[in-house]
Amino acid sequence: MKDPASPVCRTISTLLSRIGDKWSVLVVTTLGEGPRRFNELRREIPAVSQRMLTLTLRNLERDGLVSRAVTPSIPPRVDYALTPLGESLRCPIAALSDWAIANVAEIHEAQRRFDHEHDQAAAA
Amino acid sequence: MKDPASPVCRTISTLLSRIGDKWSVLVVTTLGEGPRRFNELRREIPAVSQRMLTLTLRNLERDGLVSRAVTPSIPPRVDYALTPLGESLRCPIAALSDWAIANVAEIHEAQRRFDHEHDQAAAA
DNA sequence: CGGGATCCCAATGGATACTG
DNA sequence: CAGTATCCATTGGGATCCCG
Numbered sequence: 001m002k003d004p005a006s007p008v009c010r011t012i013s014t015l016l017s018r019i020g021d022k023w024s025v026l027v028v029t030t031l032g033e034g035p036r037r038f039n040e041l042r043r044e045i046p047a048v049s050q051r052m053l054t055l056t057l058r059n060l061e062r063d064g065l066v067s068r069a070v071t072p073s074i075p076p077r078v079d080y081a082l083t084p085l086g087e088s089l090r091c092p093i094a095a096l097s098d099w100a101i102a103n104v105a106e107i108h109e110a111q112r113r114f115d116h117e118h119d120q121a122a123a124a
Numbered sequence: 125m126k127d128p129a130s131p132v133c134r135t136i137s138t139l140l141s142r143i144g145d146k147w148s149v150l151v152v153t154t155l156g157e158g159p160r161r162f163n164e165l166r167r168e169i170p171a172v173s174q175r176m177l178t179l180t181l182r183n184l185e186r187d188g189l190v191s192r193a194v195t196p197s198i199p200p201r202v203d204y205a206l207t208p209l210g211e212s213l214r215c216p217i218a219a220l221s222d223w224a225i226a227n228v229a230e231i232h233e234a235q236r237r238f239d240h241e242h243d244q245a246a247a248a
Numbered sequence: 249c250g251g252g253a254t255c256c257c258a259a260t261g262g263a264t265a266c267t268g
Numbered sequence: 269c270a271g272t273a274t275c276c277a278t279t280g281g282g283a284t285c286c287c288g
Contacts, residue, residue, distance in 0.1 A: 007228075008225060008228060011224060011228040011231065011232070012221050012224045012225070012228075013146070015220075015224045015231075016143060016144050016149055016220070016224075017144050017146075018144075019140060019143060019144050019220070020140050020141050020142075020143050020144005020145060021144060021260085021261095022137070022141075022260085022261075025140055037269085037270090038269070038270050038271075039269065039270075049261075049262055049263075050270085050271075051261080051262075051263085051264095051271095051272090051273095052260090052261060052262080054270085054271065054272080055260095055261090061238065062234065062235050062238040062239070063231050063234055063235060064230060064231055064233070064234025064235070064237075064238075070270095073269095074269090075269040075270080076268085076269055076270060076271085077269075077270090078269080078270060078271085085227060085230055085231070085234070088223070088227070089223060091219070091223075092216070092219040092220045092222075092223045093220075095215070095216040095219045095220075096139075096140070096143070096216045096217075096219075096220060097136050098216075099139075099212070099213060099215075099216045100135060100136045100139045100140075101132060101136070103209060103212070104131075104132060104135040104136075106188060106209055107135065107139070107187050107188055107209075108135070109188070110186065110187055110188025110209070111186050111187060111188070113188075114185065114186040114188075115186070145280080146280080146281075161249085161250090162249070162250050162251075163249065163250075173281075173282055173283075174250085174251075175251090175252090175281075175282075175283085176280085176281060176282080177251095178250085178251060178252080179280095179281090194250095197249095198249090198288095199249040199250080200249055200250060200251090200288080201249075201250090202249080202250060202251085249288100250287100250288095251286100251287085251288090252285105252286080252287075252288105253284100253285085253286080253287100254283100254284085254285080254286100255282105255283085255284085255285105256281100256282090256283085256284105257280105257281090257282085257283105258279100258280085258281085258282100259278105259279085259280075259281095260277105260278080260279070260280085261276100261277090261278080261279095262275105262276085262277080262278095263274100263275085263276085263277105264273100264274085264275085264276105265272100265273085265274085265275105266271105266272080266273075266274100267270100267271080267272075267273100268269100268270090268271090268272100
């Protein structure tokens with residue numbers, strides 16, 4: 001199970017990278033509230049650059065988590081939404097962020113203590 | 125909630141980065157089976173370099189997820205173990221990897237279809 | 249045994265400009 | 269509006285050598 005060459009482990013690893021990348025989770029949770037157009041997502045996630053939003057959406061689409069519907073009008077219209085697969089990921093993601101929210105104080109205190117006990121050079 | 129400047133979001137983001145980095149989850153799940161010494165971990169996770177294992181353990185220790193116990197003998201002995209906080213993370217992590225395992229086939233098929241529909245240049 | 253220090257390459261990601 | 273293309277800075281991470 002821990003052999004990094006096994007397909008299962010590589011897929012999990014890929015998924016974790018996707019979860020860990022800077023914007024995927026934010027996009028998935030936003031789309032979890034309902035379909036969005038490209039610039040709607042940009043507005044709801046102000047810090048994302050248009051380049052990274054595009055890349056993130058492409059990756060999520062490739063993994064089958066997000067659907068992309070193009071309406072070839074002038075101006076063009078593209079709607080993004082979670083697929084059923086993407087919907088099913090919301091639950092484990094929520095579990096993770098719930099954990100994070102529940103333990104943010106403890107983590108911060110651990111970091112503070114760690115930084116204090118070692119040299120206080122790396123005071124993030 | 126989506127303001128990236130908010131402390132909560134920054135902490136979640138940090139946690140997700142930790143989850144998403146290449147080795148943290150593997151280390152946490154391995155330590156979930158019981159305490160391990162440094163080189164035991166290296167043996168159980170063959171692909172990790174000693175540098176990255178050190179860094180990963182330091183980060184996890186700083187976040188309060190892993191404890192580090194030094195026995196100053198010759199040769200030195202260092203035991204790593206999950207803290208209660210680290211233990212509590214095993215559940216959401218398991219939820220995530222269960223999801224990944226359950227959906228690996230569907231994800232692969234989505235990727236295959238995506239790569240096929242677009243140019244087959246990026247055949248990962 | 250359990251690291252730290254250094255070097256170096258590859259990937260991530262931001263800013264900006266251009267396009268259909 | 270919804271991207272694509274290019275350039276560039278930062279970071280991640282492997283290899284190697286050294287040390288207590």
